[in-house]
Amino acid sequence: MLRAIGLKLVRLVPVLFLVSLATFFMVDLIPGDPAAASLGTEATLEDLEAVRKALGLDKPITERYSDWLSGAVTGDLGDSLRPPHQPVAELLRTNAGPTIRLAAMALGMSLVISVFLGVWSAHSSGKRADRLVSGTMFGFISIPPFLAGLLFIFFFVFRQSVPRWIWLVVVGLVAVRLLYLAAARWWEDRSDASGWVGYAVAALVVTGILLWVFVQWPDFPRTASHRYDDGWREQIRSLFLPALTLAITEIAVFTRLLRADMLSTLQEQFVLSSRAKGMPTWRILFRDALRPSSFSLITIAGITLGRLIGGTVIIETIFGLDGLGKLIVAFGVLPKNYTIVQGGVLVFAVAYVLLNAAIDISYQYLDPRIRRGRV
Template identity: 45%
Template sequence: MLREVGRIVLRVLPVLLLVSIGTALLVQLVPGDPAVAVVGPEGTPEQYAAVRDQLGLDRPLYLRYVEWLGGFLQGDLGKTFVAPVQDVGSLIASRLPVTLEIAVLATALALAIAIPVGTWSAYRFGRGFDRAASGVAFGLISVPSFLLALVLIFFVVFRPDAVKGALIGLVALGTMFLALGTVGVKGERLTPDDKRRRLIAAGAVLVVGVGLVLVMPDFPRQGFARIETAGLADNLRSVFLPVLTLALAEAAQLTRVLRNDMATTLGEDFVLAARAKGMPVRHILVKEALRPSSFSLVTVAGISFGRLLGGTVVVETIFRLPGMGTLIVESVAKKEFLVLQSGVLLIATLYVVVNALVDLSYLFLDPRTRHARV
C-alpha cells in the first residue's frame, strides 16, 4: 500500500509542474496588456512603461515564472493588478470554499441517486423500471445545465405548490412499489422477515417523504449564504438549486455506467453461485455485485468532481455564486494573470489529488490489484 502511494505521488508532482509551466505559457497568449487594465485606455506610453516596470512585466517570462512558483510554494500568491488591489491568496480563499462545497455536495447527491437506481436497473435489466430509469437518464443527459437550472428556478422558486404536489405523487409511487414488492418478483423467494422489512420500509418512505414535503422551505433565486455568517440552514438553502442542477446531470451518467457494469457482473459465475445457494437479492446486489462493478463508477465520479471544480461557470453565473469558475473568467477579462495562474494550478492540484485517491480506491475495491502492482 505504501509503495503504491509513493508511486502515485511521484506521478503527481511532474504533472503539476507541467500544468504550472503550461499555464504560465498560455497566460502570455491571452490578448491584452495588464498595464492598460491598470492605467486605462487613455494612458500615455510613459505611464504604461512605468506600470510594466513596477509590476515586473518587462522581465523575461522564465524569471517571472520562477518567482511566482517560489511564492506559490510558500503560500504567497502575490497581489492583483487592477484596483482595488487585493491579496490573491485571500481572494482565492474566499472563492474556493464555494466551489468545493457545490462540487462535493453535487457529487455526493449524484452518487446517492445513481447507486440505488443503477443497481436496481441492472437487476431488472430490460424490464419496466430499467426502461423508465434509462429514459429519464437519457433525458437528463440531453438537457444543457443552463436550461435545467432555469427549469428548476421556474418551478421550485415560482411554482412551489406544483413541486410539492409532484413530490407527494412520487412518494406515493415509491411506497406502492415497496408495498407491492412484498409479493416478490420472478426468481425471488421472500421470507416473512423480508416481507415485514419491506412493509416497514414502505411506511418509512411514506412518513418521511410526506414530512419532508410539508416542511420544505422556500429556496432563494440566487446568491450564496456563508456558513460563518448566515448559519448552516441558510447555507444549504442557498446552494440547493445549483447542487441539484449539477447532481441530476451527473447522476444520469453515473447511473448508466453502474447499470451497464453491474448487468455484466450479475452474469458472472460467483454471482450465479450465490443465487444457487439461495442468497437474498439484497445480499447478492450489495455484497456480491456492487463492489466489483464500481470501478468505472468511481473513475467517472472522480472525473466529474474534477470537472465541477472548474467547469461550473454557467451555473455559478445563473445563481450568482462567487465561485472559482466566475473568478477565472473575470481574471481573463481583467488581465489578472497572477489570479489566473494561481487559480488554474490550484484546481489542477485538486483534480490530480482526487484522481490519485481514485487510483488508491481500486486497492480497496479489488484486493487483487494490490498484488498485481507490487
C-alpha cells in the same frame, strides 16, 4: 500498499512541474499587455514602464517563471492587476469555499441516488423497473443544467404561482404507480420477495419524500449566497437547488454507467456462486457485485468533481453564488486580469492531478489484485 502509494505521490512531482510550466507559458502567450490592461487606455509611456517594472515584465521569461513558481510553491500567486489589488491567493481562498461545497454536495447527491437506481435497474434488467429508470435517466440527460436551474427557481422559489394541489396530485400519481408495480410483481411471482419488495420500499420512500416536501415546503432562497457563520442547515438550504441542478445530469450518467458495469458483474462466476449458496439478494448486489462494478463510477466521479469545481460559472451566475468560476470569468478573463487567470488555472490543474492520484490509490483498495501486483 504504502510503498505503492508513496511511489504514486513521488511521480506527481514531475507532473505538477509540467502543469505549472504549461499554466505560466499558456497564459503568458495571450495577446495583450498586462500593464496596459491594468492602467487603462489613458496611461502614459512612463506609467506603463513603471508598471512593467513593478510586475517584473522587463525580466527574461525564464527568470519570471522562476520567480512565479517559487511564489506559487509558498502560496503567493501575486496581486490582482485591477483595484483594489488584492492578493490572488486570498481571492481564490475566499471564493473556493462556496464552489467546493456546491460541487461536493452535487456529487454526493449524484452518487447516493445513482448507486441505488443503478443497482436496482441492473437487478431488474429488462423489466418494468429497468425501463422506468432508463427512460427517466434519458430524460435527465436531455435537460441542460441552465434550463433545470431556471425551472427549479420557478417551481421552488416563485412557488406562489403553482397551486399546492398540483403537488398533492403528483405525490398521489407517483405513489399509485409504484404501488401498482409492486402489486403486479407480487402477483407474477409471490415466492420472489426481492422483486415486489423493492417496488414497495421505493413507493414508501418516494411518497414519504414528496409528502415531506408538500407539508414542510422549504423556503428556498432566490440566491445561493450565504455567510460562513451560517449554520449547516442554512448552508444546505441555500445550496440545495444549485446542487440539484448540477446533480441532474450526473445522476443520469452515473446510473447508466453503473447499470452497464453491474450487468457484466452479475454474470461473473463468484456472483453465480453466491446465488447458488443462497446468499441474500441485497448482499449479492451491494457487497459482492457493487464493489468490483464501481471502478468506472469512481473514475468518472473524480473527473466530475474536478469539472464541477472549475466549470460551474453558469450555475453560479443563475443562483448568484460568488464562486471560483464566476471569479475567474468575471474578474479574470473579461477584464484581462491575467494574474487571477494564472492562479485559477493552476489551482484547477493541481486539483485535477490530485483527484486522479486519489482515484488511482482507491483502485488498490477496491481490487486486491492491484494491491498485490497481480494485474
